[in-house]
Amino acid sequence: MNWLPDHSAGVPIYKQIAEHYESLIVKGELLPGSRLLTERNLAIQLGVNRSTIKSAYNELKASGLITSIKGSGTIVSEYSWEIDPPKLINWNRFKGVAFNPTAVINRRIREVSRTPGMIDFANGGISKSLYPVEELQRLLQNIELTANLEYSDVKGDLEFRKTLSDHLKKQYEVSADTQEILVTSGAQQAFTLITQCLLNPGDSVAVECPSYAYSLKCFAVAGVKMVRLSVDEEGMRPEEIIELYKRHRIRMVLTHPTFQNPTGTTLSLHRRKKLLEICSELKIPIVEINFMNPLVHNDCDPPSPSLLALDANKELVIHIESLSDTVAPGMRIGWVIGSKSIIERLSEVKHEIDLGTSAISQHIASQYISSSWANNVRRYTAELTKRKQLMNRxxxxxxxxxxxxxxxxxxxxxWGKLRKTCNELELLESCIKEGVMVVPGSIYGADKGYVRLSYAHCHENEIVEGIMRFKRALSV
Amino acid sequence: MNWLPDHSAGVPIYKQIAEHYESLIVKGELLPGSRLLTERNLAIQLGVNRSTIKSAYNELKASGLITSIKGSGTIVSEYSWEIDPPKLINWNRFKGVAFNPTAVINRRIREVSRTPGMIDFANGGISKSLYPVEELQRLLQNIELTANLEYSDVKGDLEFRKTLSDHLKKQYEVSADTQEILVTSGAQQAFTLITQCLLNPGDSVAVECPSYAYSLKCFAVAGVKMVRLSVDEEGMRPEEIIELYKRHRIRMVLTHPTFQNPTGTTLSLHRRKKLLEICSELKIPIVEINFMNPLVHNDCDPPSPSLLALDANKELVIHIESLSDTVAPGMRIGWVIGSKSIIERLSEVKHEIDLGTSAISQHIASQYISSSWANNVRRYTAELTKRKQLMNRxxxxxxxxxxxxxxxxxxxxxWGKLRKTCNELELLESCIKEGVMVVPGSIYGADKGYVRLSYAHCHENEIVEGIMRFKRALSV
Incomplete structure (x- = not known):
């Protein structure tokens, strides 16, 4: 460790030490289970009194980041999900990393995923070869620009919202008028707006565990506490919400009910109804992620109606969609559907943040959805079905x-679980050596030993070879 | 007043009354100088004890929103600029309105500006007829889509940042490499990122008064206190910063040195250098708005180099540009230039917020800047020069x-000042009646009696008639 406390900083030394360790843990540079130096040894190393180290460790224990275990010394706590972020919003401090200690893994995946020859089972996005390039190119050639060069309505271009309204009716039998739709710069901005409008630092939110990593980051950065809803093969168990509400006064439930990322599970109709019933009783809004819904495989039944469709008056459900998983992420087009009053509130903050989404992107999206979307999604899911079957076989x-x-x-x-326990970082390194990238489950907050394998982004003819490489990596 | 406190709400009645008045003042429904009811009369009207009203008024006085003036009773304070926002960030509360009480005026302008026959001297943006529609249309037809459908780098598409780097060198002799540039969804997002990364609630920022309204809103919503830098015909007086720093520990200076919005003033070279010297001494970063810089009229000399150009190592200056004022606002393309470390920090938060800007918009902007930008800006400023001369005459x-x-x-x-004092709302209504829209100065935090007249957005042949209508409105 090269770091030393700064005696001239005017900040108590014990606080500096605690903050230094907190930042190592938050950034994932100290992983859960890592052992810290004894108080005595750290005191010697930093040239301070042992009582100073004691105070620093006590502060870290109080916020749940470290634990003392009899006989083993002091270690970084196993789960950070239910820990209260120690401070109010502090962008400087969190520096954009999630509160669960996976940054090392994320960084490693980003570093190597573009290595030539690497088979990419990590990226869950559409393969480049499946982007609807021709259709979009054709639309661009016929675009009428004049109106699209002005600021669009902050809720989104009215024409686009009308297109979305028709689309929702046709695809999902959901009625939403243009006042109930807000266009966002991708789903990520929807999470940001919801977090900033509807939650305060210190609030608790119930989240499926494991769950979509980027939405978790928004909560973590805003000082929102995440409490776990466990997931089985039918999705979450809504009854758990009652207990969580009693213990944590949760203010919101975040769920991804159809083809959940990362587990792929789908919430059963029975549980969807139960979830709505319980949340209605407790008056807890539900944020529904609906990215994957259109991608129903040809060999499977369509899923139950969305929570939004079951909550026809939009009293409880705030529904998030995106074109990133069905068209292309570079468009940065997503949308939120909810009651007029929620949409109004989110729009005001959207206005503060960026005065609205690119009108040109919206225009292209609108034309695409009304002309080519349905056909392309069919073509794309047929491809996904084939690939899934091949990977499964x-x-x-x-x-x-x-x-x-x-x-x-x-x-x-x-999504699967290894029978043998393993160290995730070591597994990742073995995979990299064999030339295949996978995502270890802890990125999504899962227990040890889980892995997510994507067949969406690689080339179809890489699937068999990729699994062979994965097998070799496991046998190390 | 139809409002009554809610005795069953569990919130003390005096607090409810204080919050009610706060919200009326913040929304601009009670303008500065308005008289409040006497404690006695309000107590009767609300059916509560007089001591409850006293407590509510004391709370409002403590936050500086109202003042008691001997002989005149209790009035809404004249200036809210230097008032500490009473609470930490609270999106619910501020609901997206600026802390200076101009919402009524803003709303009224928005309501009537699209009335048929209205001559619009309020909108400062480019006329629809001057958008470079043909050039953009041609670019769209030749766009190569494949790469633009992926997520772009969160700092911005690398090709686009290279284009910007060349552009900055050619146009302003500014050296910025691609690591010193962050592409944003318009300048507004740049303000948001800077506020969220570099400031904490309660921090003070020195801002030219009057100043650009939308940047002020970002600060207000984030609980950042704004302190005034006065502006004369050479721009702000940098020496004032020393005094403000002593009194308020200001953490940042926001300046718009060239063709400032709304005053049109340009900071002299001497003052630019003085500003850098003082801020360097006090270690205060400067945020420089540079939207209007390219729009130099044909009958005038070019302005002094930007603060960024004078601060070649980017030690102090964070520089914001946008295509909204030179190309079209609907593109939602802006950028920030600063030191690598600042850009890195802002990018991390941008990643949290929306995972990056629309890659398609960036591609179009990149093509446009390297092919048509300079010619179009020349054509556009020639038009602005003609219009200014006509309006001036x-x-x-x-x-x-x-x-x-x-x-x-x-x-x-x-920008100008009426010799006769007037009530801004009455002036606005007279203008509306005559069929011309102008912007009263208080929107920008100016003293009473100022007006901004825009010749950018109306039709050229409306200028003479618009001034005649304004004259008639003044004579009422």
Whole structure:
């Protein structure tokens, strides 16, 4: 450790030490289970009194980041999900990293995923070869620009919201008028707006565990506490919300009910109804992620209606969609559907933040949705179905003794658990050495030993070879 | 007043009353100088004890929103600029309105500006007829889409940042490499990122008064206190910063040194250097707004180099530009230039907020800047010069006895002061009746009696008629 406290800083030394360790843990540079130096040894190393180290460790224990275990000394706590972020919003401090200690893994995946020859089972997004380039190119050539050069309405271009309203009716039998829709710069901005408008630092939110990593980051940065809803093969168990509400006064439930990322599970109709009933009783709004819904595989039944469709008056549900998973992420187009009053509130903050979304992108999206979307989604899911079947078959032939997985009814990823325990970072390094990238489960807040394998982004003819490489990595 | 406190709410009645008045003042429904009811009369009207009203008024006095003036009773304070926002960030509360009480005026302008027949001297943006529609349309037809459908780098598409780097060198002799540039969804997002990364609630920022309204809103919503830098015909007086720093520990200076919005003034070279010297001494970063810089009128000299150009190592200056004022606002493209470390920090938060800007918009902007930008800006400023001269001539002929104004060296607006005092809302209503829209100065935090007249957005042949209508409105 090169770091030393700054005696001239005017900040108590014990605080500086506590903050230094907190930042190492938050950034993932000290992983759960890592052992800290004894108070005595750290005192010597930093040249301070032992009582100073004691105070620093006590502060870290109080916020739940470290634990003393009899006989083993002091270690970084296993789970940081239910820990209260120690301070109010502090952008400087959190520096954009999630509160669960996965930054090292994320960074490593980003570093190597573009290495030539690497088979990418990590990226869950559409393959470049499947982008609807021709259709979009054709639309661009016929675009009428004049109106699209002005500021669009902060809720989104009215024409686009009308297109979305028709689209929702046709695709999902959901009625939403233009006042109930807010266009955002991708789903990520929707999470930001919801967090900033509807939650305060210190509030608790119930989140499926494991869950979509980027939405978790928004909460973490805003000082919002996340409490876990466990997930089985039918999705979350809504009854858990009652207990969580009693213990944590949760203010919101975040759920991804259809082809959940990362587990691929789909919430059953029975549980959807139960969830709405419980949240209605407790008056807790539900944020529904609906990215994957259109990607129903050809060999599976369509999922139950969305929570939004079941909550026809939009009293409880705030619904988030995006074109990133069905068209292309570079468009940065998403939208939120909810009651007029929620949409009004989110729009005001959107106005503060960026005065509205690119009118040109919205125009292209609008034209695309009304002309080519449905056909392309069909073509794309047919491709995903084929790839899933191939990956599933290869896993069955090659890895059924080492890996338990379930095949999803839609989307582009398979979620499974290794029978043997392993160290995630070591697994990742073995995979990299063999030339295949996968995502270890802790990125999503999962217990040890889980892995997400994506068949959406790689080339179809890489699937068999990729699984072979994964198998070799596991045998190390 | 229809409002009554809610005795069953569990919130003390005096607090409810204080919050009710706060919200009326913040929304601009009670303007500065308005008289409040006496404690006695309000107590009767609300059916509560007089001591409850006393407590509520004391709370409002403590936060500086109202003042007791001997002999005149209790009035809404004249200036809210230097008032500490009473609470930490509270999106619910501020609901997206600026802390200076101009919302009524803003709303009224928005309501009537699209009335048929209205001559719009309020909108400072480019006329629809001057958008470079043909050039952009041509670019769209030749766009190569494949790469633009992926997520772009969160700092911005690398090709676009290279284009910007060349552009800055050529146009302003500013060296900025791609790591020193962050592409944003318009300048507004740049303000948001700077506020959220570099400031904490309760911090003070020195801002030119009057100043650009939307940047002020970002600060207000984030609980940042704004302190005034006065502006004369050479711009702000940098020496004032020393005193403000002593009194308020200001953490940042926001300045718009060239063709300032709304005053049109340009900071002299001498003052630019002084500003850098003082801020360097006090270690206060400077945020420089540079929207209007390219719009130098044909009959005027080019302005001094930007603060960024004078601070070649980017030690102090964070520089914001946008295409909204030179190309079209609907593109939602802006950028920030600063030191690598600042850009890195802002990018991390940008990643949290929206995962990056629309890659398609960036691609179009990049093509446009390297092919058509310079020519179009020349054509556009020639048009602005003609219009300014016409408006200036008409004002001289028609209003030189009632109005004192200065003609700017660039940009699209004229700023002036009425010789007769007037009530801004009444003036606005008279203008509306005559069929012309102007912006009263209080929107920008100016003293009473100022008006901004824009010649950028209306049709050229409406200028003479618009000034005649303004003259009639003044004579009421």
């Amino acid at each position: 290869t896993l069955t032939e090659e890895l059924s003794n080492e890996f338990d997985w379930s095949t999803p009814g839609g989307g582009g990823t398979i | 008409t004002l001289t002929e028609e209003l030189s006895n009632e109005f004192d104004w200065s003609t700017p060296g660039g940009g699209g607006t004229i």
